[in-house]
Amino acid sequence: MRFKTDLKNIRTFSKLTAALNSLEKIAWMRLDDDTVRLTVIPATGSQVWASLSVDLIFENYQLQSNEANNTINLELPLQPLQRALKSASGSHHANLRLTKRDGAPMLSMTIHTTTKDTSSGPGGGLPSRSGGATRHNDDAWAADDSEIFHPESLELQMKRDREKVITQDIPVRVLHPETVETIMQPRVREADVHIQMPPLLQLKAISDRFTKLALTAASSTSSATADKTPKLELQANMHGSLRLRLHTDALDITSTWNDLTHPDLDPNELTMPIEEHPSTLFKQAGPEKWATVRVDGRDWSRVLSVGRLEGRVIGCFADDHALILYVYVPHHVDGGIGSDVVTYYVSSFSP
Missing domain, CATH: 3.70.10.10 (Proliferating Cell Nuclear Antigen)
Structure with a gap:
């Protein structure tokens, strides 16, 4: 091996x-x-x-x-x-x-x-010239090439790699x-909504703010619930919108992204006609038809740290079941740009 x-x-x-x-x-x-x-x-x-x-x-x-x-x-x-x-x-x-x-x-x-070695070390500096040095005849110096020295700058002498x-x-x-x-990737049903996600670090900043607000509100009302991680609600439709919501007894706040794109599905990779695909049915139902997943606030924040890779991210929502994030990492290959994929499986909590 x-x-x-x-x-x-x-x-x-x-x-x-x-x-x-x-x-x-x-x-x-x-x-x-x-x-x-x-x-x-x-x-x-x-x-x-x-x-x-x-x-x-x-x-x-x-x-x-x-x-x-x-x-x-x-x-x-x-x-x-x-x-x-x-x-x-x-x-x-x-x-x-x-x-x-x-x-x-x-x-x-x-x-x-x-x-960089910035110290001269023993004998590393330029030799000093004594005021009482013996003066030699110039012709005598020129007669022996071995005694001809080419001066170096002090910087080159002191800074050595x-x-x-x-x-x-x-x-x-x-x-x-x-x-x-035995380590198997979970099987997930066909997505109800597939959408290109906004920048994950932007989404992380807002998600973390929601989680912090929920924890602060919980700690001020009941110490018994202060240690519980808030659940965030993620919703997406097939009309370019993504919605992040925090809903508790004390808070109900929402942040929405619009004009997001939906990648085209490849009919050759589907197990059903595209006309019967769940995402097609969601799109036909209009912009008020949302696919929803509920996530643990702290766990979701850790997932979103993958935004450091700065790749394109597609979110596939299986309503009330799971969210699959496909993070495409671009890199240069012969003849163009290739991409590798990091897949996150985020299960949904029950309402």
């Missing part, structure tokens, strides 16, 4: 790891010849499936195992990985390899950074393929 690679897109990898780490501390990483898959399934809260092409985050990729497509499955702690990627963010080169330390499997990240190498070990567990096969 062998895995070794250089890190290509550290910034994107770091942002994704931070978003996943906000939901759960452990992820399952599945590596094969073409794809990197990251799965997070907390005991409670939203679940994530990320499917990334190898060339989004890796280069000089070497993978070998006895499984089909050279598959390797790892249980990966996200916090140490996030710290290592943070250390690598300013590096000019970093690589990752599967190794062992005292018989235990490790992902070892080696980071190469360049620092030095390479610093840091190695960080991330403990992992190598998982049996049969164990990983």
Whole structure:
């Protein structure tokens, strides 16, 4: 079993790891010849499936195992990985390899950074010239080329590039393929509404404000309810509108986005005629027909941290059942722009 690679897109990898780490501390990483898959399934809260092409985050990729497509499955702690990627963010080169330390499997990240040596050190400064120096005949100096010195600037002498190498070990567990096969992405019925979401960090700011207001109102009225996380209501229709609502005994506030777009469905990927698709029926019912999901305020805030990836996000609403967020991460490929997808599954609470 062998895995070794250089890190290509550290910034994107770091942002994704931070978003996943906000939901759960452990992820399952599945590596094969073409794809990197990251799965997070907390005991409670939203679940994530990320499917990334190898060339989004890796280069000089070497993978070998006895499984089909050279598959390797790892249980990966996200916090140490996030710290290592943070250390690598300013590096000019970093690589990752599967190794062992005292018989235990490790992902070892080696980071190469360049620092400026601003101290001259012993004998590092320019030689001073004594006032009592002996004067030599110019012709005698010119006769020996070995005694001709080309002056350097003080800046070049004092600032010298030095390479610093840091190695960080991330403990992992190598998982049996049969164990990983039990981790299944949930099946969801066809969406009633599919809509392009507004910028997630904007939505997060408003959602966090609603949650804070609800907690403040609850703490002032009843200490018994102050510790309960508020439930937020998300609604979308097939006429370009998204609505975020907080409704409690003390508060009823709403924020609405309009003129959002709806991606076209591919009839070849549907299990039914497009005329019979739930989203078509919702659209025909008019702008007052809303699909609704109810989410935990704190969990929803952690989900929205994926907005750091700055990709296009499609929300698929299954009314009173679940919200699926498809986060498309753009990257350059030969001949154009490709995109990888991070999928969030957010189940709806009962009203």
